[in-house]
Every structure is written in structure tokens, then in C-alpha cells.
Amino acid sequence: MLNCKLRPVFKQAQVLCGPLWRHKMQIRGCASRPATFQLLEDSLVLNYGGKPMHFNYVWLRDHCRSAASYNSQTHQRNVDTGGIDLTIRPDNTSVQDDHLILTWPGGHVTKYSLSWLAENSYERQKQSRVQPRILWNSDIYKNANVPSAKWDLFMSSDDEVKKFLQNYLLYGIAFVDEVPATVEATEAVTQRVSLIRETTYGRMWCFTSDFSRGDSAYSQLALDRHTDTSYFQEPCGIQVFHCLKHEGTGGRTLLVDGFYAAEKVRQQSPENFDLLARVPIRHEYIEKSDTHQNHMTGIGPVLDLYPWNKELYLIRYNNYDRSVINTIPHELVQRWYVAHRMLTTELRRPESELWVKLNPGKVVFIDNWRVMHGRESFTGLRQLCGCYLTRDDVLSSARGFGLQA
Numbered sequence: 001m002l003n004c005k006l007r008p009v010f011k012q013a014q015v016l017c018g019p020l021w022r023h024k025m026q027i028r029g030c031a032s033r034p035a036t037f038q039l040l041e042d043s044l045v046l047n048y049g050g051k052p053m054h055f056n057y058v059w060l061r062d063h064c065r066s067a068a069s070y071n072s073q074t075h076q077r078n079v080d081t082g083g084i085d086l087t088i089r090p091d092n093t094s095v096q097d098d099h100l101i102l103t104w105p106g107g108h109v110t111k112y113s114l115s116w117l118a119e120n121s122y123e124r125q126k127q128s129r130v131q132p133r134i135l136w137n138s139d140i141y142k143n144a145n146v147p148s149a150k151w152d153l154f155m156s157s158d159d160e161v162k163k164f165l166q167n168y169l170l171y172g173i174a175f176v177d178e179v180p181a182t183v184e185a186t187e188a189v190t191q192r193v194s195l196i197r198e199t200t201y202g203r204m205w206c207f208t209s210d211f212s213r214g215d216s217a218y219s220q221l222a223l224d225r226h227t228d229t230s231y232f233q234e235p236c237g238i239q240v241f242h243c244l245k246h247e248g249t250g251g252r253t254l255l256v257d258g259f260y261a262a263e264k265v266r267q268q269s270p271e272n273f274d275l276l277a278r279v280p281i282r283h284e285y286i287e288k289s290d291t292h293q294n295h296m297t298g299i300g301p302v303l304d305l306y307p308w309n310k311e312l313y314l315i316r317y318n319n320y321d322r323s324v325i326n327t328i329p330h331e332l333v334q335r336w337y338v339a340h341r342m343l344t345t346e347l348r349r350p351e352s353e354l355w356v357k358l359n360p361g362k363v364v365f366i367d368n369w370r371v372m373h374g375r376e377s378f379t380g381l382r383q384l385c386g387c388y389l390t391r392d393d394v395l396s397s398a399r400g401f402g403l404q405a
Ligand SMILES: C[N+](C)(C)CCCC[C@H](N)C(=O)O
Pocket: 201, 205, 207, 215, 216, 217, 226, 227, 228, 229, 230, 318, 320, 321
């Protein structure tokens, strides 16, 4: 065990922004990996395998896991962040037995395991993905031979639901077969994984080409690939479809992995990708009929990325519902259309297209933040039922099974 004494430099007014002083030491003893730290003006730098990690002092106090600071039963913070001195510095810092130990002014002690710090460092997050995914075109998806779940087992075995969710997380689509062709059974299947998100279209909806709503979905027309509810501030996370009946021709479902296409754009033109991720646009749904009055708008870029690791997490792509573009300065409009065209070109490559006929019994779950859907025009009576699911609850179920989501 080694201890390093702090010099009282922090008490002086400082104008320098570089390291005030450094104290580097090798910690041996029972540490499985050597660790060294340096104390900078506003942060502690930990060297513990890999790249140095920076931990801000206020952050270190804020994330203290002592019983007084954190309730490990409820996993909630007790410490009042608003009461932490923004110039706080530890009076004493040491590493013992794979732990960083900080003594704060006033005597409160914070003890961190080094592995927890490494796991939760910005530097680690920057290099890791929130959700591992397998991006696909039609060949990749078909060659993966992803099995469909079967109704009986799916309804009775949690392990089956876990496997289903794993596939869903990786590919953004997953199927359950042999489901009774009823709204009730479709609802029961969805409730194995999540809560239904009620929208203006209902909770469970069932629709045909009867123009009962002011939207092209309620027709026999072909629909190009798109994401749904792009006009919501938070687009629906998951879409479920079950074709209960089709007496006619056509009507196949088109599925396209939007992230596969977007990554192609990122590779070809980081500038175009960046434009699609930065420029906010509007989608809109206006419906005025005797029975339905709706006016919804959602604003956001075509591509949403996590800022720290640039990982894609949401795509808004619906050429039908995209509203007037007046959020782009004129000198960018042409460039935005060029970028949008590059994405459209990738999305429309025949090899990107996965076509499936949804026969009665086959229920598809689609990640509406990633995978686009469309349909071929059709003839005859075609009855489709389904619902939207709350994304948070699907991901929560997945995490409950120990999956990374
Ligand atoms: C699925 N269901 C038929 C209920 C609604 C369809 C909504 C269609 C709308 N244009 C959109 O893309 O959001």
C-alpha cells in the first residue's frame, strides 16, 4: 500500500491551466494490474491498462457509492449534486487493493474499484458501442439463417423470448411463426416482450385498404421504404405486423436496414453523413376528417448519433411525411439534397431489399428506429393488424435477460 500526500496547492488561486503538479506512482501489492495516477487541476488521471482515463473531481464526489451518497437498494443517488463545491479536491488520494480511495475535505471517504472506474470512464465509453448490431443487406440476412420463434414455445419459454430478443437486437427484425391469425394472439405475442404504445391509430390496430384514415397506408398502393411516425417527437420504437388475411395478389413486405445504408454513406462521404446527422428537418401528419383531427410534427435530423462515439441510434426517413424544409440555410440546401440522395441510393440498391410475404401466422417485429418497411401494391382484401411498442420496455426486457441493449 502506498499513499501520496497532497501539497496544499489547491488552496491558492491558480491561473495556470496545465497540470499544477503531478504525482506518478506505481502501485504494487495485490493489484492484479499496475495502476498509476496523476492529480491535475480539475481531474485525476488514472493509468490502469489501456489509455489514461480522466476523472473530474466533482464527478468523483458525485459518483461516490458510499451508503451515505448512494442507495444501492434502489440504485439511486443520495448525494445532493447541487451541494458539491465545484472546486472540490480530495485531501488525500491513494490506491489500495485495486481500489482508489479519496478522502474529501470534511472527512468523507469515497472508495472506487479500479475496474468500476475503467468501465465507467468516458474513454471506455468512447470506444465501446451501446448496442452491438449486425448490419445487413438481403444476402447477409438470408445467409445468417436467423431462426424464427414458434408461437407455442415463445408463449411458454422465457429462454425462447431471450433468443428472440437477441436476434431482434442484432438485426432490428425478428419473426414469430405459427401465431393464430387473430388480433388477440398478436397482442399476446407482443406482451411477451413489451408494452403496447397507444397512438392515434389505436392500441392494437387492424386495417384494410378502406381509406378509413387520411393516410396512404390505408390504400392498395405500393409504399416505398420508410420509417413510421417520423412526425412524433419520439418516433415509435417498434412496429409489429401480422397479416390476418389476404385474398389477392402482391402485397409483399419490404424490409431495409437503414443503418447498413447509412454506414455506406459514412464510408463514402463523411461530410454527407455529417450533414444528415446535423441538419434538423420536420415531419408532419395532418388529418382532418369527421372522426379524426390530428396535426403532429416532429423535428430532428435524418440520422441521430450518440455524440461521444458517433454510433447511430435512430433514422428518420419517410419521404411521404417529410414536411416543408425551411430549417436549412440556403447555402446548405443543395448539399443536404445531395447527401439525402446518397442515402436514398444506398437504401434503394436491390441488394439492400429483403422481401417477405407476411402470411397469416407470421408476426414480424421491426425496429422502427433502424429498419425501414414498405410494401408492394396489392389487389383484393388484405387485412393487417399490429401495434407499436414502447422502445424502453423492449430494451428493458432485453437487459433483464442479461443482453446488451
Ligand atoms: C400502421 N398504421 C397503419 C397504423 C399506421 C400507419 C401510419 C402511416 C404514416 N404515414 C406513418 O408512416 O407514420
